[in-house]
Amino acid sequence: MAETAYKPKVLIVGAGLGGLTLAQVFRKHNIPFEIFERDEHEVARTQGWSLTIHSIVDELFKAFPDDMPNFKDSVHHLNPLNLETQVVFYFHNDRLGTENSPSTPTLRANRLLLRKWLATKIDVQYGRVASKIERINNQMVVTFKNGTIATGDIVVGADGANSMVREHVLGTPNKEVLRNTPISSITGEVKLSGELFARQLEIAHSMAIIPVTTGDAWNNLFIGLTKVDPDSQSGSFFWVISWHDPVAQQTGRVSANALPREERLELAKKMTAHMDPKFRRILEETPADGIRDLGWVPTDCHLDAIPLGRATLLGDAVHLMMPYKAEGGYHAMRDALHLGKLVAELETPDDAALYRALSSFYGEMLPRGAEAVELSRYFQQNFRKDKTGVKAWGHPVRSLPDERLEIGPHGVQSVTKGICKLDLVPSV
Secondary structure, three states: OOOOOOOOOEEEEOOOHHHHHHHHHHHHOOOOEEEEEOOOOOOOOOOOOEEEEEOOHHHHHHHOOOOOOOHHHHHEOOOOOOOOOEEEEEEOOEEEEEEOOOOOOEEEEEHHHHHHHHOOOOOEEEOOOEEEEEEEOOEEEEEEOOOOEEEEOEEEEOOOOOOHHHHHHHOOOHHHOOEEOOEEEEEEEEEEEHHHHHHHHHHOOOEEEEEOOOOOOOOEEEEEEEEEOOOOOEEEEEEEEEEEOHHHHHHOOOHHHHOOHHHHHHHHHHHOOOOOHHHHHHHHHOOHHHEOOOOOOOEEEEOOOOOOOOEEEOHHHOEEOOHHHOHHHHHHHHHHHHHHHHHHOOOOOOHHHHHHHHHHHHHHHHHHHHHHHHHHHHHHHHOOOOHHHOEEOOEEOEEOOEEEEEEEOOEEEEEEEEOOOOOOOOOO
């Protein structure tokens, strides 16, 4: 991409995956920017455990500066084990999934490590909560709750589900844009070591979705690896058991969240008591203090149009989706790569040039985002009804054999594969 003489100053509100991706594109093209994050520091709150990067890895490398650290070494959640990303869907009594390979390239990234990688040489201004955005002549002015202001030529709202920038752009409160989804959940975290660690990885190296009931596709047990410890002998896992709950959709509240952690854990165990013992094991090993206090009902939305102006949006501020395929972060990064390229190609400072670029951006992003939101919801509701329609990040899934892992002091010593034998008994 040829460098242009015009380089607008961009104010990026939100230092999540989308905002940081955009910042790296700007860093490569010497486009001036400031990036602001409402959190006080990078680990002020948990923002998910891991997500799968697919189909944009080569594009990331081309769009980013040459001084970025090695991607896989920096973010792969299976490091230092010599195992590949593996995603599994237990469909009735079949083990379906996809694995990283030349024909199905995927990499499951630890979300915190990915965010740190994306923040390489980026000066994130933490603790900056935007409260007002306005255009004064040809300048955009962002006012923050601490009384400070920032000025630039363009504002990008990468500030997530409850985007303040979206409220400015649309002139509509967030509560009128977001829609509750009919789901409740209980979430747990646990560290497993030794034999338990190996047995858990046999279910899926990276993540697995297992039906809790056969009649309602909303009811699932989601199990995932967060990271492997440096000694290769233990790792951190998370699980989410979800169920269909129209009341949560109507009220915006999950009744189970009012229960003490011990009772939520016992409820999760009761809901999975009929399942194959190997799936229940992670719940049995979870202590009560491993139950997460989430206290929220998942929401989703997608915008059909965005008014043209010098403030724009990307990621969850445009297309917020259910978390079960971890596609939200991926699409935010895709948005940022596209928007960054268009801004870098601007040749003049006039509104018309910017609006042409944004029209091109919206023409690609809005339909892609809307499709992703609806597919995420459809996947949650229907993926067990027809396994021929099950895909993992664009790749058709295939039947996978069971595995037996032997992990020694220096990592995986052997992987033995055999016939998948399950006891997926529907609950009553």
